[in-house]
Amino acid sequence: MTVSSEASSTFLSRLGEDVFQAFHHTVFTSILGSAFVPRVARRALLLAGGAHAESGVGLGFSLSGSPRNLNIASGVYINGGVSIEAIAPVTIGTDTAIGMQVLIITSHHEIDESGAWTAEATGRPVTIGKRVWIGGRATILPGAVIEDDVVVAAGAVVAGRLESHGVYGGVPAKRIRELTPRTGV
Structure with missing residues (x-):
């Protein structure tokens, strides 16, 4: 393959990626998060994209990555x-209730001992349990697990595991208060 055909192949490959990303952004951000699209239609759009969504999403919702990786319970x-x-x-x-402008991230870049990081992102799943309340502008980092019956304070940054029956706040989020376990739930 010549230098010219390699450059052309790279150009076409990147162009294809850009077109796909533009389509994905249009469907799963611009349309999905639009005020003109009712919540039930937003849910239907997620389902059509391959998400498991028993509940709809709010205005201004943005989804990147694969809808097939999204599971929203009732x-x-x-x-x-x-x-x-x-x-x-x-x-x-x-x-579960998720407050305004919460950011949930699953991509991770490995960092070696010298501080060099890999350009290729790997995914780490995020699990949010039942009856969780996440305050506005909280950030949930890759690999985080939030167990059942947890409150995450507004603006908190969640990394690692948050154990049940607690209120967590801060950067990084730490347990700041105990909650009484519910009975009959």
């Missing part, structure tokens, strides 16, 4: 401006 409330990057699976349990 009774979930997703407020406005929420962004989910579903490079790896994102699971949201029943009766």
Whole structure:
């Protein structure tokens, strides 16, 4: 292959990626998050894209990655401006509420001992349990697990595992208060 044909192949490959990304952004951000699209239609659009969505999403919703990696249970409330990057699976349990402008990230870049990072992202799944409340502008980092019956304070940055029956806040999020376990749930 000549230099010219290699450059042409690279150009066409990148052009194809850009066209796909533009289509994906238009469908799963511009249309899906539009105020002109009712919540039930947003849910239908997610389902058509391959997501498992028993609940709809709010205005200004943004999805990058694969809709097939998104699992939203019943009774979930997703407020406005929420962004989910579903490079790896994102699971949201029943009766969970996600506040405005929450960011859920699944892509991760490995960093070696010298501080060099890999350009290629790998996915780490995010799991959000049942009856979780996540305050506005919280950030959920790749690989995070939020167990059932947890409150995440507004603006918190969640990494690792948040254990059940607690309130977490700060950067990084730490347990700041105990919650009494519910009975009969």
